[in-house]
Amino acid sequence: MSSLIFRKWYAPHRAWLAVVGTTCALISIGCNPKYYAPNTHNVPLLQQKGNGVALFAAGEARAELQGAYAVADHFAVMLNLASFKPKDDEEGDGGEGQLFEAGVGYFHPFRKSFVFEAYGLAGIGDVENHFPSSISTNPATTGKIKSKLFRIGVQSAIGFTSKHFDVAASTRISALNYHDISGSLIFGGEDQVAYLKQQNNHLLFEPALTLRGGYKFLKLQIQLGHSFNLSHSDFQQDDGHFTIGIGYHLHK
Secondary structure, eight states, rough: HHHHHHHHHHOOOOBOOOOOOOOOOOOBTTOOOOOOOOOOOOOOOOOOOOOEEEEEEEETTTEEEEEEEEEEEEEEEEEEEEEOOOOTTTOOEEEEEEEEEEEEEEEEETTTTEEEEEEEEEEEEEEEEGGGTTHHHHHHTTTTEEEEEEEEEEEEEEEOOSSSEEEEEHHHHHHHEEEEEEEEEEEEEEEHHHHHHTTTTTEEEEEEEEEEEOOOEEEEEEEEEEEEEETTOOOOOOOEEEEEEEEEEEEE
Protein backbone atom coordinates (compact mmCIF):
# COMPACT_ATOMS: atom_id res chain seq x y z
CA MET A 1 0.00 0.00 0.00
CA SER A 2 2.77 2.46 0.90
CA SER A 3 4.51 1.86 -2.44
CA LEU A 4 1.23 2.52 -4.27
CA ILE A 5 0.70 5.78 -2.39
CA PHE A 6 4.24 6.87 -3.16
CA ARG A 7 3.86 5.99 -6.85
CA LYS A 8 0.69 8.06 -7.18
CA TRP A 9 2.28 10.99 -5.34
CA TYR A 10 5.48 10.92 -7.35
CA ALA A 11 3.96 10.09 -10.74
CA PRO A 12 4.86 12.58 -13.49
CA HIS A 13 2.78 15.68 -13.53
CA ARG A 14 1.68 18.23 -15.92
CA ALA A 15 2.75 21.70 -16.51
CA TRP A 16 1.34 25.01 -17.52
CA LEU A 17 2.86 27.47 -18.36
CA ALA A 18 4.15 29.00 -17.92
CA VAL A 19 6.21 33.59 -17.80
CA VAL A 20 6.54 35.99 -20.15
CA GLY A 21 7.91 35.16 -18.63
CA THR A 22 7.08 32.61 -16.05
CA THR A 23 6.71 31.78 -15.39
CA CYS A 24 4.80 29.68 -15.68
CA ALA A 25 4.75 27.75 -15.55
CA LEU A 26 1.83 24.57 -15.18
CA ILE A 27 2.32 21.10 -13.88
CA SER A 28 -0.07 18.32 -13.18
CA ILE A 29 0.89 15.46 -10.89
CA GLY A 30 -0.49 12.02 -11.59
CA CYS A 31 -2.75 11.99 -8.52
CA ASN A 32 -4.71 15.16 -9.36
CA PRO A 33 -4.74 18.03 -11.87
CA LYS A 34 -2.56 21.06 -11.20
CA TYR A 35 -2.75 24.34 -13.05
CA TYR A 36 0.37 26.33 -12.25
CA ALA A 37 4.09 25.98 -11.66
CA PRO A 38 6.54 28.89 -11.31
CA ASN A 39 9.22 29.34 -13.95
CA THR A 40 12.84 30.14 -13.20
CA HIS A 41 13.56 33.77 -12.28
CA ASN A 42 15.71 35.51 -14.88
CA VAL A 43 18.31 37.30 -12.71
CA PRO A 44 20.99 38.68 -15.09
CA LEU A 45 22.79 41.09 -12.69
CA LEU A 46 23.87 43.36 -15.56
CA GLN A 47 26.25 46.22 -14.74
CA GLN A 48 26.52 48.41 -17.85
CA LYS A 49 25.39 48.95 -21.42
CA GLY A 50 26.35 46.05 -23.69
CA ASN A 51 26.22 43.39 -20.97
CA GLY A 52 24.03 40.38 -21.70
CA VAL A 53 23.15 36.87 -20.55
CA ALA A 54 21.82 33.82 -22.42
CA LEU A 55 20.79 30.87 -20.24
CA PHE A 56 19.44 27.36 -20.66
CA ALA A 57 17.88 25.85 -17.53
CA ALA A 58 16.21 22.52 -16.81
CA GLY A 59 14.37 20.89 -13.94
CA GLU A 60 11.85 18.15 -13.38
CA ALA A 61 9.90 17.80 -16.66
CA ARG A 62 10.83 21.34 -17.79
CA ALA A 63 13.19 23.16 -20.12
CA GLU A 64 13.71 26.93 -20.21
CA LEU A 65 15.52 29.51 -22.32
CA GLN A 66 16.26 32.99 -20.99
CA GLY A 67 17.97 36.07 -22.28
CA ALA A 68 18.70 39.61 -21.08
CA TYR A 69 20.56 42.55 -22.61
CA ALA A 70 21.47 46.02 -21.35
CA VAL A 71 20.35 48.43 -24.07
CA ALA A 72 21.68 51.39 -22.07
CA ASP A 73 23.35 52.08 -18.74
CA HIS A 74 20.71 51.18 -16.12
CA PHE A 75 18.12 49.86 -18.62
CA ALA A 76 17.66 46.34 -20.01
CA VAL A 77 15.22 44.01 -21.73
CA MET A 78 14.63 40.30 -21.16
CA LEU A 79 12.85 37.32 -22.73
CA ASN A 80 11.88 34.02 -21.08
CA LEU A 81 10.52 30.84 -22.61
CA ALA A 82 9.46 27.82 -20.54
CA SER A 83 8.08 24.47 -21.61
CA PHE A 84 6.67 21.86 -19.22
CA LYS A 85 6.00 18.31 -20.47
CA PRO A 86 6.08 15.54 -17.87
CA LYS A 87 5.73 11.93 -18.89
CA ASP A 88 2.20 10.58 -18.55
CA ASP A 89 1.62 8.09 -15.74
CA GLU A 90 0.68 4.43 -16.27
CA GLU A 91 -2.97 5.35 -16.83
CA GLY A 92 -2.16 8.01 -19.43
CA ASP A 93 -2.89 10.90 -17.07
CA GLY A 94 -0.73 14.00 -17.47
CA GLY A 95 -0.45 17.25 -19.37
CA GLU A 96 1.80 20.02 -20.62
CA GLY A 97 2.14 23.77 -20.73
CA GLN A 98 4.17 26.66 -22.07
CA LEU A 99 4.97 30.24 -21.15
CA PHE A 100 6.46 33.12 -23.14
CA GLU A 101 7.42 36.19 -21.16
CA ALA A 102 9.03 39.56 -21.93
CA GLY A 103 10.21 42.31 -19.66
CA VAL A 104 11.89 45.67 -19.42
CA GLY A 105 13.65 47.00 -16.37
CA TYR A 106 16.17 49.06 -14.46
CA PHE A 107 19.49 47.96 -12.93
CA HIS A 108 21.84 49.84 -10.65
CA PRO A 109 25.35 48.61 -9.78
CA PHE A 110 26.76 49.80 -6.46
CA ARG A 111 29.81 49.18 -4.31
CA LYS A 112 31.60 47.75 -7.36
CA SER A 113 30.28 44.16 -7.13
CA PHE A 114 26.63 44.55 -6.10
CA VAL A 115 23.59 45.08 -8.32
CA PHE A 116 19.98 46.02 -7.66
CA GLU A 117 17.52 45.34 -10.46
CA ALA A 118 13.77 45.54 -11.05
CA TYR A 119 11.84 44.35 -14.13
CA GLY A 120 8.26 44.66 -15.24
CA LEU A 121 7.13 41.38 -16.82
CA ALA A 122 4.22 40.24 -18.97
CA GLY A 123 3.66 36.72 -20.21
CA ILE A 124 1.23 34.54 -22.13
CA GLY A 125 0.89 30.78 -22.14
CA ASP A 126 -1.38 27.79 -22.01
CA VAL A 127 -2.02 24.71 -19.91
CA GLU A 128 -3.63 21.38 -20.72
CA ASN A 129 -4.53 18.41 -18.52
CA HIS A 130 -5.71 15.03 -19.75
CA PHE A 131 -7.00 12.37 -17.37
CA PRO A 132 -8.39 9.44 -19.40
CA SER A 133 -8.61 7.44 -16.15
CA SER A 134 -11.57 9.66 -15.17
CA ILE A 135 -13.70 8.77 -18.21
CA SER A 136 -14.77 5.33 -16.97
CA THR A 137 -16.65 6.89 -14.05
CA ASN A 138 -17.69 9.96 -16.07
CA PRO A 139 -18.48 8.59 -19.56
CA ALA A 140 -20.10 11.82 -20.75
CA THR A 141 -16.77 13.69 -20.44
CA THR A 142 -13.60 13.85 -22.54
CA GLY A 143 -11.26 13.76 -19.55
CA LYS A 144 -9.51 16.90 -20.80
CA ILE A 145 -9.24 20.56 -19.80
CA LYS A 146 -7.25 23.36 -21.38
CA SER A 147 -6.84 27.06 -20.79
CA LYS A 148 -4.89 30.06 -21.93
CA LEU A 149 -3.24 32.26 -19.33
CA PHE A 150 -1.85 35.73 -18.87
CA ARG A 151 0.60 36.79 -16.19
CA ILE A 152 1.85 40.28 -15.38
CA GLY A 153 4.13 41.28 -12.54
CA VAL A 154 7.24 42.87 -11.11
CA GLN A 155 10.47 41.08 -10.25
CA SER A 156 13.20 42.68 -8.15
CA ALA A 157 16.57 41.31 -7.07
CA ILE A 158 19.71 42.24 -5.23
CA GLY A 159 22.90 40.32 -5.81
CA PHE A 160 26.65 40.06 -5.70
CA THR A 161 28.50 39.36 -8.94
CA SER A 162 32.16 38.66 -9.62
CA LYS A 163 34.38 36.97 -12.20
CA HIS A 164 33.79 33.47 -10.82
CA PHE A 165 30.78 33.64 -8.49
CA ASP A 166 27.30 35.24 -8.31
CA VAL A 167 24.61 35.07 -5.64
CA ALA A 168 21.23 36.81 -5.71
CA ALA A 169 17.93 36.93 -3.84
CA SER A 170 14.88 37.82 -5.93
CA THR A 171 11.14 38.22 -5.46
CA ARG A 172 8.41 38.17 -8.08
CA ILE A 173 4.89 39.50 -7.44
CA SER A 174 2.45 38.58 -10.20
CA ALA A 175 -1.19 38.65 -11.16
CA LEU A 176 -2.22 35.46 -12.97
CA ASN A 177 -5.37 35.11 -15.07
CA TYR A 178 -6.86 32.06 -16.81
CA HIS A 179 -9.15 32.58 -19.82
CA ASP A 180 -10.62 30.64 -22.75
CA ILE A 181 -11.12 27.67 -20.43
CA SER A 182 -12.62 24.64 -22.15
CA GLY A 183 -13.03 20.88 -21.89
CA SER A 184 -14.92 18.41 -19.75
CA LEU A 185 -13.00 16.85 -16.90
CA ILE A 186 -14.45 15.63 -13.63
CA PHE A 187 -11.88 14.62 -11.07
CA GLY A 188 -12.53 13.69 -7.45
CA GLY A 189 -16.21 14.38 -8.03
CA GLU A 190 -15.52 18.01 -9.00
CA ASP A 191 -16.03 19.68 -12.36
CA GLN A 192 -12.53 20.99 -13.14
CA VAL A 193 -13.72 23.49 -15.78
CA ALA A 194 -16.06 25.08 -13.25
CA TYR A 195 -13.29 24.97 -10.63
CA LEU A 196 -10.83 26.87 -12.84
CA LYS A 197 -13.44 29.39 -13.97
CA GLN A 198 -14.32 30.13 -10.34
CA GLN A 199 -10.64 30.56 -9.44
CA ASN A 200 -9.31 32.23 -12.57
CA ASN A 201 -7.57 35.22 -10.94
CA HIS A 202 -4.61 34.90 -8.58
CA LEU A 203 -2.02 37.04 -6.82
CA LEU A 204 1.34 35.28 -6.45
CA PHE A 205 4.38 36.02 -4.29
CA GLU A 206 7.45 34.08 -5.40
CA PRO A 207 10.90 34.41 -3.79
CA ALA A 208 14.00 32.66 -5.14
CA LEU A 209 17.70 32.18 -4.40
CA THR A 210 20.17 31.99 -7.30
CA LEU A 211 23.79 30.77 -7.17
CA ARG A 212 26.22 30.82 -10.10
CA GLY A 213 29.82 29.72 -10.41
CA GLY A 214 32.39 29.22 -13.16
CA TYR A 215 34.23 31.56 -15.47
CA LYS A 216 33.64 35.16 -16.46
CA PHE A 217 31.85 34.18 -19.68
CA LEU A 218 30.36 30.80 -18.74
CA LYS A 219 28.74 29.94 -15.41
CA LEU A 220 26.74 27.07 -13.99
CA GLN A 221 23.54 28.18 -12.22
CA ILE A 222 21.26 26.61 -9.64
CA GLN A 223 18.05 28.21 -8.42
CA LEU A 224 15.61 27.32 -5.68
CA GLY A 225 12.26 29.10 -5.50
CA HIS A 226 8.85 28.94 -3.87
CA SER A 227 5.39 30.12 -4.93
CA PHE A 228 2.85 31.50 -2.46
CA ASN A 229 -0.70 31.93 -3.75
CA LEU A 230 -2.01 34.92 -1.82
CA SER A 231 -5.51 34.70 -3.32
CA HIS A 232 -6.28 30.98 -3.00
CA SER A 233 -3.92 29.17 -0.65
CA ASP A 234 -5.40 25.77 -1.57
CA PHE A 235 -5.26 26.28 -5.34
CA GLN A 236 -4.10 23.22 -7.27
CA GLN A 237 -0.60 24.35 -8.15
CA ASP A 238 3.04 23.41 -7.81
CA ASP A 239 4.50 25.38 -4.90
CA GLY A 240 8.13 25.64 -5.93
CA HIS A 241 10.94 24.90 -8.36
CA PHE A 242 14.55 23.77 -8.45
CA THR A 243 16.46 24.21 -11.71
CA ILE A 244 20.01 23.82 -12.96
CA GLY A 245 21.29 25.87 -15.88
CA ILE A 246 24.27 27.00 -17.86
CA GLY A 247 24.65 30.62 -18.92
CA TYR A 248 26.80 32.60 -21.32
CA HIS A 249 27.64 36.08 -20.00
CA LEU A 250 28.50 38.86 -22.42
CA HIS A 251 30.71 41.63 -21.08
CA LYS A 252 31.41 44.88 -22.87
